[in-house]
Amino acid sequence: xxxxxxxxxxEEAQIDMTPMLDIVFIMLIxxxxxxxxxxxxxxxxxxxxxxxxxxxxSANIFIGISKTGVIMMENRQVDIExxxxxxxxxxxxxxxxxxxxxxxxxxxxxxxxxxxxxxKAAGIDKISVSAGNE
Numbered sequence: 287x288x289x290x291x292x293x294x295x296x297e298e299a300q301i302d303m304t305p306m307l308d309i310v311f312i313m314l315i316x317x318x319x320x321x322x323x324x325x326x327x328x329x330x331x332x333x334x335x336x337x338x339x340x341x342x343x344s345a346n347i348f349i350g351i352s353k354t355g356v357i358m359m360e361n362r363q364v365d366i367e368x369x370x371x372x373x374x375x376x377x378x379x380x381x382x383x384x385x386x387x388x389x390x391x392x393x394x395x396x397x398x399x400x401x402x403x404x405x406k407a408a409g410i411d412k413i414s415v416s417a418g419n420e
Contacts, residue, residue, distance in 0.1 A: 335391075346383040347376050347410075349401060353392035357401065366400055373408035384412035 349369070350358040357364050359372050377383050385405050389398045398415070405413055 346380050347373060347385045349385060349387045349405070351387065351389040351393045351398055351401060353390040355394060355397055357397075366397070366404070369401055369404040370408045373405050373410060377408060377410060383410065384414065385410050386414045386416055388416040 348359070350356075352358075357366060357369065359369070364372055373385065387398065387401060387405070389401075402413065402415075
């Protein structure tokens with residue numbers, strides 16, 4: 287009985303998938319690391335338009351104010367008197383925190399100013415108010 291020898295052509299025809307899998311995993315890690323994780327304020331609001339609005343880097347503390355006067359922090363409703371305490375607690379967790387206030391264009395001006403005062407009283411100097419640029 288004659289044995290057939292495997293030719294070297296058959297051995298070279300196999301494709302090594304290891305380098306391709308390495309590249310896929312490196313790309314996956316790259317996309318996971320570069321993804322920005324944005325915490326939504328939990329409100330649907332219409333931002334006022336501003337012709338001089340500039341884009342700022344992502345803030346750490348988001349405060350949403352609806353047109354009906356609802357204040358949202360960390361996807362929960364907060365009373366105006368509790369804004370300072372909540373911001374102080376978040377500031378203790380992240381000392382370099384900045385605040386972004388997202389107020390509806392129909393929100394009461396006085397309420398927005400009160401929220402700004404409470405944030406300032408908590409000891410944060412980096413405060414931004416979100417506005418559209420259209």
